[in-house]
Amino acid sequence: MAETTSPYRAINDQYDQQAKDLVCAYYSGSQSPDQERHVRGQLAAIVIQARVAEQVVFGRYRFSGQIGHDLVDEIVFDIEKKIAAIRDTARSHSTLDLEMIRSGRSLLGWARQMMKMTALSKHRDIRARAAKSETFTGIIREDPSESQRASAASIRLEAALATDDETTSDDQRFDQALDTFDRMLTSTDRRPRELMHPAAVGVLTYLGISGRPVATVDGRRALERLLQTTPSLPLESLAAWVALVEGTMTASQQNSIPDLALRFWDGLTLAEASTLLESGPRTTALVMRGFIAGAxxxxxxxxxxxxxxxxxxxxxxxxxxxxxxxxxxxxxxxxxxxxxxxxxxxxxxxxxxxxxxxxxxxxxxxxxxxxxxxxxxxxxxxxxxxxxxxxxx
Incomplete structure (x- = not known):
């Protein structure tokens, strides 16, 4: 009885043959750097179209939900760099050898093996970033310049969040951290604006908010001018945005809140905006000022x-x-x-x-x-x- 090939295997074979044909065509030409870059881009597109990353993440390792989708993004980005022959460091290896594909090696098989080798470490990286982002200090220390030049202020901030007092609630600890951060902005001899963006990201992460405000070049300039004359704008504009989405916006809000300030919050969901609104005026002000200041x-x-x-x-x-x-x-x-x-x-x-x-x-x-x-x-x-x-x- 003749051996049959599964439809799944047949489709993969078609992708691999397409990859081999592209590489052979490249080697039959002048093999210029531009042509190499072009064919590597085509090979990356084949791997993405074949959904190898999804097979590894959801099939091989059984990840699911948001963590699974985040992991797919991570390993797709990693394999794109490997196929493009981009080395992050001098010790980076495992970039794609085109000669290997010309000789008949499976492109999808190679990509799948690379993804299996990196998936678990990428998962650990995602978990580590999430844990690190639970405090303002973690966010600040992600930036080398911050960790080198603001250690004393960071220690004070960490102490405010890590108090051992069992009678202190999470909300009280969060308020204490904001108090500490306010003092950092006024006492540090560094430029205060450097701290604002990482702290704003830290606030959002602490509150479980994955969305980010929409801050364009013109928007940042205009909002900075508005904040000079209307310090209450962050809280008022966020409250108006929530009311607009819920269909309860008042005539006063329509007349007093600039569209520019409303659009700033468009990157959040209604639930996220409501959570941020409930956290109070200091938090909303820090978020708006941080994203206006920039990373x-x-x-x-x-x-x-x-x-x-x-x-x-x-x-x-x-x-x-x-x-x-x-x-x-x-x-x-x-x-x-x-x-x-x-x-x-x-x-x-x-x-x-x-x-x-x-x-x-x-x-x-x-x-x-x-x-x-x-x-x-x-x-x-x-x-x-x-x-x-x-x-x-």
Whole structure:
């Protein structure tokens, strides 16, 4: 009786044959760096289309829920770098050997093996980040510049959260931490704005809020001006946003709260916004001020590395547009304070506005075809900034 091949195996064989054909075509040509980058991008697309990551995460290791989806994102990003031959460190290995695919090795089999090797460590990384984010100190210490230059203030903050007093409730401990942070902002000889964004992220994480406010270049500038004249804007705008979503917004709120301030909260769900609103005015003010201030900025060396990595992950047609797209994301999300403590030139910030950011990202997204979205480009730059520079932006 003839041996039959399962439909699943047959589909995988088709993917592998497609990969081999692409690599053989590359070797029959001039084998230029641009052609290599292009074929590696096509191979990455095959692995993603075959949903190997989902098979490993949900099938092999039986992860489920949000942790499973987060893990898929992590190992897909990791395999994209391996296929693109991007090494995070001098000791990084296991990048894809094209000669191996030409000789008949299964691309999907190689990718599956790489994912099995990294899945559990990536899961530990996700768990460790979650645990680390439970205090403001953990968030602050994720940034090398913060850990090097604010240790005394961080210790005081950690002490406020880690009190052994059994009579102290979680809410009281949280209030004590806010008190400590307020003192840090007024007593430290560092730039207070450096602490605001990591603390804002820490507050959201502490409250179990995964959504993030929407802070554009123009929006950050305008909201900063509004806060100077209306310090109560964070709480009032969040309350109005919740009322708007619930259908209970009053005429007074409609007339007094700028649309710009309402749009700032669009990244949250109604449940998340309600939780933040219940935490009080100090917390909402810290969140708004933190995201207006912006995250720590990568150094110029880091930006060059991020740009190279992004170029390797994108089609050749996007190469000329990548540097401006990277700069656009950094301008949208970051302050002028670099990770090494220096300030970027003021003109670098002043040259950007929302229209220019949108155009820069659209140029790259267009190169991805019908599936190209601005959000995908922005997320890629955010992930690369974390991977290359160790910064959360």
């Amino acid at each position: 720590i900025r990568p150094t110029d060396e880091h930006i060059a590395q991020i740009t190279d990595a992004a170029s390797a992950l994108l089609p050749e047609s996007a190469e000329e547009s990548v540097p401006e797209a990277v700069s656009a994301v950094i301008a949208t999300r970051c302050s002028r304070v670099r990770a090494d403590g220096s300030l970027s030139p003021l003109r670098e910030s002043q040259q950007w506005d929302d229209l220019r950011v949108d155009l820069a990202l659209k140029r790259v997204a267009t190169c991805l075809g019908a599936g190209g979205r601005i959000e995908r480009i922005e997320e890629m730059v955010v992930r690369l900034t974390s991977s290359v520079a160790g910064l959360a932006i």
